[in-house]
Amino acid sequence: MxxxxxxxxxxxxxxxxxxxxxxxxxxxxxxxxxxxxxxxxxxxxxxxxxxxxxxxxxxxxxxxxxxxxxxxxxxxxxxxxxxxxxxxxxxxxxxxxxTQPAPVTSFHCEMVFKEPAMVLKWACPPGTNEGFELGISSGAWDNVTLLESCSPENGTEYWTEVTYLNFSTSYNFSITTLSCEKMTVPTQNTCVTGITALCCEAVVCS
The missing domain is CATH 2.60.40.10 (Immunoglobulins)
Structure with missing residues (x-):
């Protein structure tokens, strides 16, 4: 077998x-x-x-x-x-x-001497962005402006000058990061513009 x-x-x-x-x-x-x-x-x-x-x-x-x-x-x-x-x-x-865009951590305001204007400065947030939405309001008046993008390389500081404001007036500013059709939670600050040049020149000290 x-x-x-x-x-x-x-x-x-x-x-x-x-x-x-x-x-x-x-x-x-x-x-x-x-x-x-x-x-x-x-x-x-x-x-x-x-x-x-x-x-x-x-x-x-x-x-x-x-x-x-x-x-x-x-x-x-x-x-x-x-x-x-x-x-x-x-x-x-x-x-x-x-991933979600990063918000602006904080920003500060600088008055422009003898001008009804304000300079806003902040550190560019990490990652990429397509720009910022700047909101401005005072009382019943408000305005929204789109700002250009920035890069966080080398600790870049972003700044923008806001003009045509009123002297000695409190303004509420908000900055929102825009990226990939998304928006972050706005970062807010309240700032007061300087006094008028005429007001200062009218003061005479003896």
Whole structure:
């Protein structure tokens, strides 16, 4: 009698690609992601590659969720997720998302000598921006002006001069960062313009 034996090769399928990736929370520097897996394997490790214009880095997670930290405001991120099981990586899935723009931290006012004007100065916020919305109000009067963008490189200070104001008048100023069709919470300050030149010249000391 002749016995024949045969063996079938061990077939191992790649881990299934994740699906349903969504951003459940995003701030200026953080992003929370959640996703789903078709086979529900518990031994998966998920590799996230986080890419932007400033570079890329990898974050690993053993859950179907991850919180990315240390991000840059107003920046577009491309996040690619690949599952791994038994040292075999599955197909890639990805999502793109902007972080929120950073608001102006604070600003100060400087009176213009003998002029009904005010100079506003502030540090350019981190990340990119498309400009600022400057709101001005005093009593029933108000005005909104769009300002150009600035870059935070080398600690750049942004300034703008507001003219055609009234002497000795209190004004409420608000500055809002604009970026990626989003607006930050406005930063506010109240400033008073200087007294008139005629008022000063009329005072004679003996």
């Amino acid at each position: 002749v016995l024949f034996s045969s063996s079938l090769p061990f077939l191992r399928s790649d881990p299934s690609a994740v699906f349903g990736i969504r951003v459940v929370h995003v701030t200026t520097t953080e992003m929370r992601l959640e996703w789903q897996n078709t086979d529900g394997a518990s031994a998966y490790v998920y590799h996230l590659v986080v890419q932007s214009e400033s570079g890329s880095r990898e974050v690993n997670s053993s859950e179907e969720a991850a919180t990315l930290q240390g991000l840059i405001p107003s920046t577009l991120y491309n996040i690619t997720i690949s599952p791994e099981a038994s040292q075999v990586r599955g197909q890639l899935s990805s999502i793109v998302q902007y």
